[in-house]
Amino acid sequence: MTSLKDLAKNLRGESLVAIICHIRPDGDALGSAVALKNALSEIGVTAHAFCDDTVPEKFDFIIRSEDILNTPLKENYSALIAVDCADVSRLGEYANDFLSHKNTFNIDHHLSNNSYAKYNYVIENPSNALNIFDIIKELGAPISVKTANLLQMGIMTDTGNFTHQDVGSRAHIVTAELIEKGANLNEIYFNTFKRQTKARAKVFGIVMGKLRYFHNDRLCIATVFEKDMADAGMHPSETEGFVDFIMGIDGVEVGACVMEMGKDKYKISLRSKGVNVNAVASSFGGGGHFLASGCQINSEYEDVIDKLSFAVSRELID
Secondary structure, three states, rough: OOOOOHHHHHHHHHEEEEEOOOOOOHHHHHHHHHHHHHHHHHHOEEEEEOOOOOOOOHHOOOOOOOOEEEEOOOOOEEEEEEEOOOHHHHHHHHHHHHHHOOOEEEEEEEOOOOOOOOEEEOOOOOOHHHHHHHHHHHHHHOOOOOHHHHHHHHHHOOOOEEEOOOOOHHHHHHHHHHOOOOOOOHHHHHEEEEEOOOHHHHHHHHHHHOOEEOOOOOOOEEEEEEHHHHOOOOOOOOOHHHHHHHOOOOOOOOEEEEEHHHHHOOEEEEEEOOOOHHHHHHHHHHHEEOOEEEEEEOOOOHHHHHHHHHHHHHOOOO
């Protein structure tokens, strides 16, 4: 793996870079990408950030249209940088550009990352924004108020507002420094965890009213069907947080949110209080972290539930 010092040295030597985050972007992916873009620009490296998906509306309090582009890579970029992306396929339409480029960087924090770039900086952290913070420091770039807010959004998003089990003191120490730089925790918390549309509130009620329990209530599955989203006018990105809610139910050790993405196509988000859900996700070609992972299963709905329930049962410890 590339060291932090060598990574920063190589980045300083670039002239024009494209930073790409994963499809269905969350606050950590967006915060990491735009914060790195801002930092590189501060040291004279021209940088553009891209995502092959729409930025969820809830991030419009900090992400502007010019911050994240959704256009083909037309420039002659000296390097391509993937951030918060465990697998190159999650770059969407930009995956082929990445794989065909000779100078690529992979900056990530997922346990399942397979080091797919020329330069790989993959450090397990509760949030990839913590890795970006270290890189910015090593680059010697100043941290503006906006960059502080972007990094803080990433940290708060992927730590569940500091509630996940893998959150140690460092996330709080970095947060203290970002607050000094101008990060507004109240605004970030409201927009990323509390703010919601009426459509989301409606679908949330439907989903939570139909929870399914397995293995003596140790596994709880919430299902979001396309019809319910369409009827309410809710975007699929608004399901973020559903799986975290069910983890508060007494007795539940593993939570899964199963979201219908098309005919016989389901996106699975997994959370755990101690079970290795990365192993569960990996069995279906996905991955992530020990306590938080995701995957996709293509099959009929009840078959998906059966497969998921069986995979989780293999990881449950009596």
